[in-house]
Each structure stands twice: as structure tokens, then as C-alpha cells.
Amino acid sequence: MRAIACRFALAAAAAVVCGLPWATALSQGKPDDPLAVGRQMLAEDNPGELWIERGRTLFYQRRGPKNVSLEQCDFGAGLGKLEGATTGLPRYFPDTDRVQDLESRLLTCMVELQGFKREDLVKTAVSPAGSSGSDVESLAIYITSRSNGMKMNVSLGHQKEFDMYKAGEYLFYRRSGQTDFACVQCHGEANKRIRLQDLVHMTDKKGVQEVTSTWPAYRGAHFVVRTMQWRLSDCFWQMRLPELNYASDVSIALTTYLHYQGNGAVIKVPGFKR
Amino acid sequence: MAEPMKIRATLQGDVADVRILMLHPMETGARRDSKGDIVPQHFIQNVAVTHNGKTVLDAQWSQAVSRNPFLGLRVKGAKAGDKIGVTWVDNKGDKRTDEAPVSAS
Numbered sequence A: 001m002r003a004i005a006c007r008f009a010l011a012a013a014a015a016v017v018c019g020l021p022w023a024t025a026l027s028q029g030k031p032d033d034p035l036a037v038g039r040q041m042l043a044e045d046n047p048g049e050l051w052i053e054r055g056r057t058l059f060y061q062r063r064g065p066k067n068v069s070l071e072q073c074d075f076g077a078g079l080g081k082l083e084g085a086t087t088g089l090p091r092y093f094p095d096t097d098r099v100q101d102l103e104s105r106l107l108t109c110m111v112e113l114q115g116f117k118r119e120d121l122v123k124t125a126v127s128p129a130g131s132s133g134s135d136v137e138s139l140a141i142y143i144t145s146r147s148n149g150m151k152m153n154v155s156l157g158h159q160k161e162f163d164m165y166k167a168g169e170y171l172f173y174r175r176s177g178q179t180d181f182a183c184v185q186c187h188g189e190a191n192k193r194i195r196l197q198d199l200v201h202m203t204d205k206k207g208v209q210e211v212t213s214t215w216p217a218y219r220g221a222h223f224v225v226r227t228m229q230w231r232l233s234d235c236f237w238q239m240r241l242p243e244l245n246y247a248s249d250v251s252i253a254l255t256t257y258l259h260y261q262g263n264g265a266v267i268k269v270p271g272f273k274r
Numbered sequence B: 001m002a003e004p005m006k007i008r009a010t011l012q013g014d015v016a017d018v019r020i021l022m023l024h025p026m027e028t029g030a031r032r033d034s035k036g037d038i039v040p041q042h043f044i045q046n047v048a049v050t051h052n053g054k055t056v057l058d059a060q061w062s063q064a065v066s067r068n069p070f071l072g073l074r075v076k077g078a079k080a081g082d083k084i085g086v087t088w089v090d091n092k093g094d095k096r097t098d099e100a101p102v103s104a105s
Helices: A034-044 A048-060 A102-110 A118-125 A134-145 A159-173 A183-187 A205-214 A230-236 A249-261
Strands: A007-010 A015-018 A091-093 A098-101 A217-219 A224-226 A270-273 B004-014 B015-021 B045-049 B052-061 B068-075 B082-088 B095-101
Touching: A034 A270, A048 A134, A048 A217, A048 A224, A048 B004, A091 A159, A098 A102, A098 A159, A098 A249, A102 A118, A102 A134, A102 A230, A118 A134, A134 A224, A159 A183, A159 A249, A205 A249, A205 A270, A230 A249, B004 B082, B004 B095, B015 B045, B015 B082, B045 B068, B052 B068
Parallel strands: A217 A270
Antiparallel strands: A007 A015, A091 A098, A217 A224, B004 B015, B015 B068, B045 B052, B045 B082, B082 B095
8 A cells, every 4th residue: 555645745654644735726727737736636536525415315305394305396407307407597487487596496495395494594505614514505516416517508588587697797797886896807807816816707708617617616715515606695795795695686697697608618516616 | 423435446457546535524622613612622533444344544643634534545456346445433432434346447
């Protein structure tokens, strides 16, 4: 038996144990990029896999006051059909008469089918620091993982979907809040960064596809899986905008805009973020 | 509490490349919660890896190992279908054992 080498290593007995190397999510393409080595290792052994397993268990378990599983939930591909379901999200759902993203749809099912209280779910959907993740986070990454290898294909066929898209586009470009800040100011150019963190160039097809294909992702510094809803609410906090309500129309509008822009991206979760 | 591990063992020649992901809080005992109280130590103390039941690694860990640890090792003389077993025990006596077969690359 021989130990393998890894960064930030700590020797224990004959093997090598390591914490997760810090790696930025982007900044690819440089041939001798030392971060690429760490990123490669993380892609092969992403702790997010553990949340997928947990989500699978939760999905098929009878839960909630009504004691039913989520198998009767329609994510847009048909009742209980998960393959490729998230490629078309957000989309319009006739039963709720709303455009919904994965997480708002998940809330609908957990409330309608399983009888959970919406307020309770929203309160715990984004798990607090130091916890080992929420049910919604685990379920979201499991459901998305069932679309792995498939291409994003969001349609704007319904008027409400188109309206959502336009609202998202408006929000993306509009400067607002006390700092007069718009998403596009950080995400509208290549090679921008905050300190060492590369910012995704979202007005570029490749950049936005990176976003659509890698969420939910394992967030290294949080030690849990995070979702798109979390990413957006954290952006809002960073921009000093009013708190973004979980699964609100504002968040769905931005998701619709980004996901439509990223159409054609191949879903590959769990992603890894620094 | 103890959640399943993810074990991946692939054969490279006569050496099995084993990669293990564990889910564990690995509290150091030095961190304080939002109320200012110390979060008690909670970490994996012992990890044992077996190859067809024979121990190939017996490690004593401390709180210096990161949360949700990753362990990688190479086992000589492994064949496809061999069983790799992993057991960890933490300082609260919690334990978890998982097993995975070695797959041909």
C-alpha cells in the first residue's frame, strides 16, 4: 500500500488524508494551472455525492404529516418522472398557474403532497452554517442529478414564461439598491474577480452555461451543498439589496433568465464551488 | 447520525486505487456557536480499511482532519471483485461500516 499525494496533506499512519483544497470554481484553460489539479481531484471525488445519496433516500421515503413519498410530484417531465426533468426548469405549471424553478416546485410538492408547512420549509431550506444540510438542498441535488448528462432546454413558449424571462433580464441589468449595483456589473465582463474569486462572465454563452450546469453544488467553505436559490440570495446580500425571499418570483425570474441563456449546457452535478 | 460513506475502488494494474468520502462534522472543540458556547469535540478517532477482511490500514485521526474527510489509498495485490471495507469510529462511540467491490478500470 502506498499513500497518494495531495495538497494540504496531513499524514496519518501510512495513508494521506487531506482537507478539501481551496479551488476557485472557474479560471480554466491555463495549461499549468495548479488549481486545475485540485479541481480535477474534486470533480472525481466530490462530497456532493453524499448529498445525492441522502436526497435519494428522502425522495422515496414516506414523509410529512400525510406520510407519502415525493414520487407523485410532477417536475415538468410527467408524474414522478425525474429523468431530464430539471433541463426544462423553470417552467410554467398549470396546476399552480405559476412559473416555478426546481426549488419552488419542490416546496409545492412538499406542501401539497406531504402536508409540510411552507413557512417551516422556507425557514430551513437554506441550511444554517455548521449544519450538515437541509432536506430541500439534498432533494434538489438528487433531482438535478437525475438529469446529469442532458442538455438544458428551457422554453419560453408560455406567455408567463416569457414574462418571467423578461423580468429576469431587466433585473439582471438594472442598477438598484443603496450601492446602485446591477448583476451585470460583476458578471458582464471576462476575467473579473473579487479578491481571488473569479467572477463568472454571464453575458458570455460559455460562462452562463457553466452556471446552469453546475448548480446545486458542494460549497467547500460551507461544507454543505448549496442551491441556485442560495447563490442568488447571497448575491443580493453582497450587493446590499433587500433580502431575497426564498423561492420568490424575483429569484425565479433571474433563474429563468440565466437558465434560458444557458440553454444547451450539459448538466453535471454535483458542481464544486470554492 | 452516522451517514453512509462513498467508496470508490478502481483497479490499476494489480493496485486498487481506493477513494473514500465520509460525512462527518469533525468538530475540533475550539469553535464557538452563535451563543458563544464552545461546540464540543466530535471527530473520527479511528479508521480501518480492510481488503477481503484483512486490515490494510488502521489510522488514528485527530480533530485536525477537515470536515467531511476524504481518504485516498492504494492497495497492492487487489483483484476485480475484491471487497474493500471501511469502518470509522468517532469520539462519541458512533461508528459506520461500508463496503464496496473493486471494479476493473
